[in-house]
Amino acid sequence: MSLPHAILTALLEKPSSGLELTRRFDRSIGYFWSATHQQIYRELGKLEKAGLIRALDRDVPTRGQKKEYEVLPSGREELERWVGVREDPRDPRDPLLLRLRATGVVGVGGDMVDELRRHRALHQERLAEYREFERRDAARGNGTERDRVHRLVLQGGIDLELFWVTWLDRALADLEDTG
Amino acid sequence: MSLPHAILTALLEKPSSGLELTRRFDRSIGYFWSATHQQIYRELGKLEKAGLIRALDRDVPTRGQKKEYEVLPSGREELERWVGVREDPRDPRDPLLLRLRATGVVGVGGDMVDELRRHRALHQERLAEYREFERRDAARGNGTERDRVHRLVLQGGIDLELFWVTWLDRALADLEDTG
């Protein structure tokens, strides 16, 4: 049950429309949580119905017209409750390592090496992007708790991509060696 | 669509019953893919129906009685096809970083620091466990491709836990500093 809380957090940081939220999920929030626009619109509908958020301005919302939402006090309370909840780390699920392991029983082919290289490039790209965000952030202030938390989370994104690039390098070195 | 392929891989490595598979998913396969017994039994049923695996021995399967499965040729072919598929890295989804970010807008309390410490301990535990597996593996042979792939995947599990412990240490240092 994290999506509604991700949306509440994003809306508290800045009231937004569904599409704007989708874009923010592709950027900063996306370091650790992703969502499609379909998920977001559905969830916005639920949150509005539950009285946790409300649409601004629009009395007569028509299709195709921008609709901005803001968080209501009950929404903020719900988020405050949720941050105090204990939840264990989630089980990892990564198809790439599964595929690699499967090659151990059905045989490889150079295909898997290509695929690992491709993934390495993708992670490298994302890493570069995050480092660019970091560079930009360094210019801005870092006084508030919010800024520090943002920085920590971005650092998490960077470290995670670094993990991937490093592990993929090792895997490629190993497989190219004798593969 | 990875669960059926995870099961096919596990069954090729060694024919097993549903409960045995569940245990193996909690151990080695669990480095990067998890599944509950409910998921596994349902999927075994589907795979059997699709003719990719078959139950051994049992002609009259009754509830509560062990049922072992093995992979049929068509199952192996399906797995061979699947390892060649290109699939982009999956979007990360981690509620902990989401909760941390939420504290940036609703305020922290020492609660989050406690929660980060708790997660650090859990990751540290798992890391120790994986290193124990690594130690044991080192004794065994490493000649076959299968052994090498297993070792790479285990290394991935270790590196991922190391990422968490390192990042959590950094986060704790930062938050305790001024928190």
Added chain:
DNA sequence: GAAAACATGTAAAAAGTTACATGATTTT
């Protein structure tokens, strides 16, 4: 013979993915 451990399942709900539909606004 009671309890614990082993073993297989069903059902319902929640979350996520994929495909499709449609209207409004801006640019060329």
Added chain:
DNA sequence: AAAATCATGTAACTTTTTACATGTTTTC
């Protein structure tokens, strides 16, 4: 006026989670 982009949504499906149900074998 056509095309591109902005914007919101529906529907069907798949996957995952949670709660429950039940039978068998081993151990004390």
